[in-house]
Amino acid sequence: MNRLSPSFSADFDDVNQEIVLTGRMRPRSPDEMRGVTDLVRRSLDGSSATVYVNVKRLTHMNMTAFRCLANVLAGACAENPGRMIVIVTSSVITWSAPLFKTLAADQPNLSVEIYDSAFYPGQTFVEDESFIPILRTQTKMTWRHEREILPRHGLREGLTVADICCGIGDFATLIKRHFNPARLVALDHSRKSLEYARRVAADFGLNSIEYTYGDASQMLLADNQFDFVTCRHSLQIFNRPDILLRELYRICKPGGRVYITNEKNSHCLGEPHSETIRWTYEQVARLFSHFDMDVEMGPKSRRLLNDAGFDAIQVESFMVTNLDGDPRDFADVIEAWENVYAGQMAVRRGDPPDFIRRFRQGFRDHVLAALHPKGYAGWPIWAASGRKPY
Amino acid sequence: MQHASLEQEAFQDMTALTLDAGLFTSEFRLCDTIAEYLANIVAQSHEDPARYANFSSLVINEIIELAFRSTEPVGRIDIDLLKSETRVRACVAFAFGKDSSTTWATFDRAAAPSRPHPAYDLAALAQAVDVNLFVETRGDDRVTLIADFLVREGTR
Structure with missing residues (x-):
């Protein structure tokens, strides 16, 4: 540049x-x-x-x-x-x-x-409204863990908070209800998602969340405004995570913290049928890589935050499993992944039917593992945060 | 841009800012700082305050820059935000030099200013982004530039 x-x-x-x-x-x-x-x-x-x-x-x-x-x-x-x-x-x-x-x-x-559709090259795959219930279920499953994790990363009541790439706004709604921030801004580049978010917030009487349509890589938010900035599952679907992190750093107050979550898809696991499940999720990582997304980013969080200038970095991981709440929820999420990854992305990449059939089998085995009375299914996520130096 | 023959509408004070003109003209960056501050207030009732603040700061900044470039470095700059049921009005008043009195006092009420009038760019900008702009002169040495913004979406 x-x-x-x-x-x-x-x-x-x-x-x-x-x-x-x-x-x-x-x-x-x-x-x-x-x-x-x-x-x-x-x-x-x-x-x-x-x-x-x-x-x-x-x-x-x-x-x-x-x-x-x-x-x-x-x-x-x-x-x-x-x-x-x-x-x-x-x-x-x-x-x-x-x-x-x-x-x-x-x-x-x-x-x-x-022009605005190319801010996040892979995002079009999950912008379909039919994906909304799955996004809500994912948040419900991760929230059980993140509600306990967030205070360890510095979130507490009364802070000014920004949720960047907020999607349908369900995480922002949970933050509002459980941590009552002094100010909460939620930004996304999907008008459809924001309309949904505003509607849901209004239904819950949560009128003080400021939803804003924006490009996370060049936000209209001013410098040094927020005590706590969250960006969940989004760096991994942006082809230039360093640009996003630069913006997260910019809007965070000195002494404030930026909290990110990312996955390592190849570490999704299940029993029985662990081998077919492992193969499929290794292919998921390769498939996303084809579209310039890195769903193996989770363990790289420490390096990314360090390179962006943060200090006092904390990293932890957690496993969402079929034992967290209703196993059917987990199964629904896996089926939605199958539909998007095998049904849309692999087709767009031009994968042959034999590959797609084998690819789908791993998801189906994962569903089986989730619903089996003796089965176990897991989805690993890395939560990390860094402090913007004074 | 029009000379103000502003319609009767009830406006309430939102913000008033008075600056020493000498201080104001000493630092160009103040234009940006003040514009952002005011734009955030203008946008506070909007569904998407960040975006409307970005939009309104474009015009407010241009008005303040025009004051910066045109004012005498003595006296004061008065900046006011007023609010009615439908509009937020930004007013910036400053003193111009005797050399400029003809420029401002004989401002054509009907037509957009032409080059090299100092308000040419501001008027072109306001027209492009559909913001109503007015000019009001007081005496032979003071002018107020006025821009109207929507108080919230759908109130035009």
């Missing part, structure tokens, strides 16, 4: 022909924009077909910056009418598309697109 100032940056990816502008771009004078405009001009000069100007993570901008960019882009459009310039904005940042569309009005070879 070509860092041009502490608050904003510009970079050119010549493989994708993409100029990426990021951060808070509020310069006092055009001189402060020279690095950006030079990079944009050079990048455009070297490109002849379509060039993308990605402003999805440009969260703030003043008109000094906008005019500088507008002048460069208008000049480039006039010099090379055969080249298309596509400005890619985010639906999270409501001013971005209307403002950049004012440029498109005067330039036939410049267009604006609103």
Whole structure:
């Protein structure tokens, strides 16, 4: 990354022909924009077909910056009418598309697109509404453990808390009910999930949770705001967990803690049929890896938190099992995994029917282990937290 | 942008901030800091406060930057947030120099300002993002820039 100032940056990816502008771009004078405009001009000069100007993570901008960019882009459009310039904005940042569309009005070879579905490449697999009951069951199963774990990582009543990648908001609701934070913000990039979360919170009379639609990799939340930041099962499905952790660190107060949970899918286990179960979950890890997700991340939590600058790191693991509550709940979750992993992801990867049949068998054996009167089925999770240094 | 012939609507005080103009113009970063502070208050009744604060801070910051670039470095900057049933109004008042009196006092009520009027960019921004903007002059040396925001979703 070509860092041009502490608050904003510009970079050119010549493989994708993409100029990426990021951060808070509020310069006092055009001189402060020279690095950006030079990079944009050079990048455009070297490109002849379509060039993308990605402003999805440009969260703030003043008109000094906008005019500088507008002048460069208008000049480039006039010099090379055969080249298309596509400005890619985010639906999270409501001013971005209307403002950049004012440029498109005067330039036939410049267009604006609103884009948000690629923040988390794998997330589309679990955004289907039919997956919601399973997500709720998963949270119910993990909460039995996390309710005891969270205080050991510093959560207590009266803190300011953010739940990033909150999904359908069930974890935030539990936090509200059991830890009564002074303020609770819950962020996700799925509008459907947030609508559901707001509805559920209203049903429980929990009106003080602030739900916000946002990109966890470039949040609109200010620096140093929260005592306790949670991000559960999400770093592992983001292709750049370091970027997410940087943002979690940024919004956390000095002395506050960031709490993450991640899995190690290949360690899912069951008896009987331990071998077929083990094989299938090893394949799950490979399948996610194919889609740039790392569901083996759990034990890497200490390293990730350390590399992101946290200290006083704590790591522990727990095993969700069929003996926690109703075994049928666990079986339902495994069946949902089978539907998504074997029914959708493996198909999209192009796996042959024989593979998918064997792949499904491990899930079915896991269900059998969960429901068998003498069986045992487990799903291991790593909970870790780090303190942002003072 | 229009000169204020503001309709009669009951507004209540939300926030008032008075700054010494010399202090204000000594540090450009204050524009961003003040804009973020005010935008968080503007957005507090919205379903998604973080996003509306981000949106409103765009316009508020531009108004404050315009005050920063246009004000005389003496006297005071008055910043007020007012609230009605449907709107949150941000007002920023500052003194302009005698050289600028024609610029502000003869401001065209009907048309958007043209370059190089100091409010050209602000007016273009407000139009692009659909925020109502007004200008009100008092005497021959003081101007108030006014922007109206929705008090919550669906109140336009």
